[in-house]
Amino acid sequence: MxxxxxxxxxxxxxxxxxxxxxxxxxxxxxxxxxxxxxxxxxxxxxxxxxxxxxxxxxxxxxxxxxPGWQPGTVHRLVVRSPIERELPAWPMLWSGSTDGAVRGTVESVGPQGLWGDSMVWRKFVVRDDAGRPVAYLHARDGGPAAPQPLPAGSDLDVAHLAIGRLDGLQLTEWLDDGRPVVVEAEVDSGPVDAxxxxxxxxxxxxxxxxxxxxxxxxxxxxxxxxxxxxxxxxxxxxxxxxxxxxxxxxxxxxxxxxxxxxxxxxxxxxxxxxxxxxxxxxxxxxxxxxxxxxxxxxxxxxxxxxxxxxxxxxxxxxxxxxxxxxxxxxxxxxxxxxxxxxxxxxxxxxxxxxxxxxxxxxxxxxxxxxxxxxxxxxxxxxxxxxxxxxxxxxxxxxxxxxxxxxxx
Ligand SMILES: [Zn+2]
Missing domain, CATH: 3.40.630.10 (Zn peptidases)
Structure with missing residues (x-):
């Protein structure tokens, strides 16, 4: 400038x-x-x-x-079912990588406290066909998708993606209607030296x-x-x-x-x-x-x-x-x-x-x-x-x- x-x-x-x-x-x-x-x-x-x-x-x-961490360059989350739609998403700080694209079924987990309980978001787990967690989704309590640091004790081998409030409500509504929700996720964030x-x-x-x-x-x-x-x-x-x-x-x-x-x-x-x-x-x-x-x-x-x-x-x-x-x-x-x-x-x-x-x-x-x-x-x-x-x-x-x- x-x-x-x-x-x-x-x-x-x-x-x-x-x-x-x-x-x-x-x-x-x-x-x-x-x-x-x-x-x-x-x-x-x-x-x-x-x-x-x-x-x-x-x-x-x-x-x-x-201990270092880098956000990577890929942070993609696409709903495949019940409709096709890409959701804006960011890796949460300290998120692991998906090591290429992963696909799985979304399940609601309940509330997610961040910064203690200064923020309370909605949390979802994405499981592959064998039932293993391959990603977590964190839906904000207000506003568009925004990354935040994960609480201590989070599973840092797994990808964690931040999504916006409205997208979290949409996922919840589909799940409440009993509709299977399938997503594809890809994120290449992860630890670096310092x-x-x-x-x-x-x-x-x-x-x-x-x-x-x-x-x-x-x-x-x-x-x-x-x-x-x-x-x-x-x-x-x-x-x-x-x-x-x-x-x-x-x-x-x-x-x-x-x-x-x-x-x-x-x-x-x-x-x-x-x-x-x-x-x-x-x-x-x-x-x-x-x-x-x-x-x-x-x-x-x-x-x-x-x-x-x-x-x-x-x-x-x-x-x-x-x-x-x-x-x-x-x-x-x-x-x-x-x-x-x-x-x-x-x-x-x-x-x-x-x-x-x-x-x-x-x-x-x-x-x-x-x-x-x-x-x-x-x-x-x-x-x-x-x-x-x-x-x-x-x-x-x-x-x-x-x-x-x-x-x-
Ligand atoms: Zn600040």
Whole structure:
């Protein structure tokens, strides 16, 4: 892409902060999909580091190595009976290969929890003539087919394909009518040696030099990796750019309290980047964190989910958001939930007993889609979220800690 200013030219009355967010987002997504372990994410990390060092910040890199996996190039699912129809399908992360085309009969298995039970999909098994499972199908709860990581313990020798909600309902309807459903599947995804990319960490001292002994550090984070099939403007180029723009603001004028910014990798790999960051931290490191604010997905529109824990912090976070929105964003529709879901990086901290909050403008039809590209709706929500985060960091007190949540 040559002219990133095309956006502001095509929308001449655009707020300069929105135009800037759009241009930054366009510059980030030029590196292509930022899937953990690929050249795209390495190039994006270099670009981010270049932007941060250009304003005088120093960047620490934390390497995150996980067992590797590649999505392959073939992901085909064709219904042969009761009618002929090809269904859009993606390999789930860590899916095995079918080793050529396989054919089998579809059977309903029941619900499929993903990211804990943050999402509950419909699951089907495809069996060959000998009754052996040759593939699993995972039908989304809303929207088009979108890949997600498989839960731990999944049978990774078998192919797992993500399909859309409506196709899942169609399969269910045929099966409920007692009609045999025969499909042909082919996917060539599978394990590779290793996948490595880096968390990027920036520490910022407070304006007063951190003289308040009652305060620790606020950890603000956003994952910059994407799924394999998208440049991820919404998920999570948007949070990445919000974090970058906060870094640039604080490089010019120090934050009210000490801040650690972390651009996490491998969020899509079951929070691999944040889990590694936790594993590498000492008990004293964790105690020094006042709270974590995770920005993941600033999509179009006004529907915000803001989940936090422990409960008292969830309420304080919600109150602060409502008060800020009352003066700046009266159309905001806010949903809070406690306990928080486990589908993004704050969950790593919540599980370790560190107070944590998560903010998203939910845009589910763009989630893990090839058309998750920059638009002015995302840019407007980045431009709103940057001063919001600055305000929260300056005003939210250190929450009282409670025991880590354990299993429930
Ligand atoms: Zn995300």
């Amino acid at each position: 040559t002219s990133t200013r095309a956006s502001s030219a095509s929308a001449p009355d655009t707020d300069p902060d929105v135009a800037r967010a759009y241009d930054d987002l366009v510059a980030l997504v030029q590196h292509g999909p930022r899937f953990h372990g690929t050249p795209g994410i390495a190039a994006a990390a270099d670009w981010l580091e270049g932007r941060l060092t250009a304003v005088g910040l120093s960047v620490d890199r934390q390497s995150v190595a996980l 996948a490595v990319s880096d968390n990027l960490i920036v520490d910022l001292a407070a304006a007063d030099g951190g003289s308040d002994p009652a305060r620790g550090t606020v950890l603000l984070c956003a994952h910059y990796d994407t799924f394999f099939n998208t440049v991820g403007a919404y998920d999570n180029g948007s949070g990445t750019i919000a974090l970058l723009e906060l870094a640039e603001r604080w490089a010019a004028k120090a934050p009210a309290v000490p801040v650690r910014l972390v651009f996490f990798t491998a969020e899509e790999w079951h929070l691999g980047g944040s889990r590694h960051h936790l594993d590498a931290a000492s008990a004293a490191d964790l105690e020094a964190i006042d709270y974590v604010l995770n920005i993941d997905g600033l999509g179009r529109g006004s529907f915000v989910e803001a989940f936090a824990g422990p409960e008292a912090f969830s309420t304080a976070f919600r109150d602060a958001l409502m008060a800020y929105a009352a003066g700046t964003r009266p159309d905001l529709e806010l949903v809070t939930r406690f306990p928080p879901t486990v589908g993004t990086d704050d969950a790593s901290f919540h599980r370790a007993g560190v107070p944590s909050a998560f903010l998203t403008f939910n845009d589910l039809h763009r989630l893990h889609q090839p058309d998750d590209e920059p638009n002015l709706g995302i840019a407007a929500n980045i431009a709103w979220t940057v001063p919001l985060a600055e305000h929260l960091v300056a005003t939210l007190p250190r929450p009282t800690r409670v025991a880590p949540p354990g299993i429930l």
